[in-house]
Amino acid sequence: MRRMLRLFVPLTIVAATLVTAMIAAPAESAKTFDLKSITLQQAASMVQQSAVIVSLVAVWMLAAVALTLMSGREVRASSMEIRASALHCFTVGLVAFTSFILTAILFSYLIPYFIGIPLLFALAVFGVLTKIYGMVAMFHAIGTLVAGARSREQLAARKWFRGDLAMTVLGALILGAIRLIPVVGVYVWWIASIFAIGSALATKFGRREPWFLAWRPAEA
């Protein structure tokens, strides 16, 4: 049984990676980026894309500031999890993303039976909340990795460039800037999203509680 599980888990993770790659792959237009043969229309389209990306980054920053002010401790706990066990977060994110897609297909299948619509709506709300929370934790993790204080002296020397809020905003700026790079930015943002979903779920939204209670018989 254990040997089967050992084989089963990596296979599922590989399958999850393939499904995620299939769905998350950027559009064909993004793959054929060649600066030399660019037309005026393509350039205008690129400016429009950049405008959309920068606007989204601004919205992400506002969301990050609000969420960090509301629950900074939870965001910090999830951010620590990304740095402490990155591979686990990535694996959870991949499998969770695949699970979201498969569950969405199943609920869409149930739409003619009416129960599908509320279930699909609940799944969408849960997915969006997971992504938003996880991305804020990811911003915090990136900000802390890049500019976090390494020692107590360094922390004491900083007058304003410290704290959860500063790290989150810095992380959002860095990831937003990377997102602007053609082709690479899309992939980096998607990988960050997978990490984000994984960290949010692995830490139960920073609460560090178990998702499932273990059953033990009461002792006499």
Add this chain to the structure above:
Amino acid sequence: MKTDSCLRYLEDPEANSGHLADCAECRALFGEHNVPSKPLALDALPLAPWEGATHRAWPLVLGGVVVALIAAAVLCMIAGMTPLHVVENSFKSVQSMRAFVLTSADSLRDASRGAQLAFAGAFLAVNGVLVALLRRSPRGIDA
């Protein structure tokens, strides 16, 4: 641990250090050989994640948000886009995912019984692995 003197020692060991010489029981429990008496060098300890975490760097936050908002407004102006266009464009990926899910559901409805069972198997397998992965407690500060 029976006398008031013992309690006073427990409450403030440094002020009542003479008590150890008088009480054999406390000496056995808290004597030199049992309790490490090295002073803690707090600065030598690694920086805890929560240290300085509650500091709110408003200049950086406001600066960052304002810069991002101005950059977005300028780019939208250059591209001749209204906020409605931005919202529509930002939902493109969501719409493509929605289309993928609905098309897959339609295909599943028309698929053979075997394909539907295979989908059910994949659904159970992926969710089973997800539950197994979520059972692991987070490492966080223990790492």
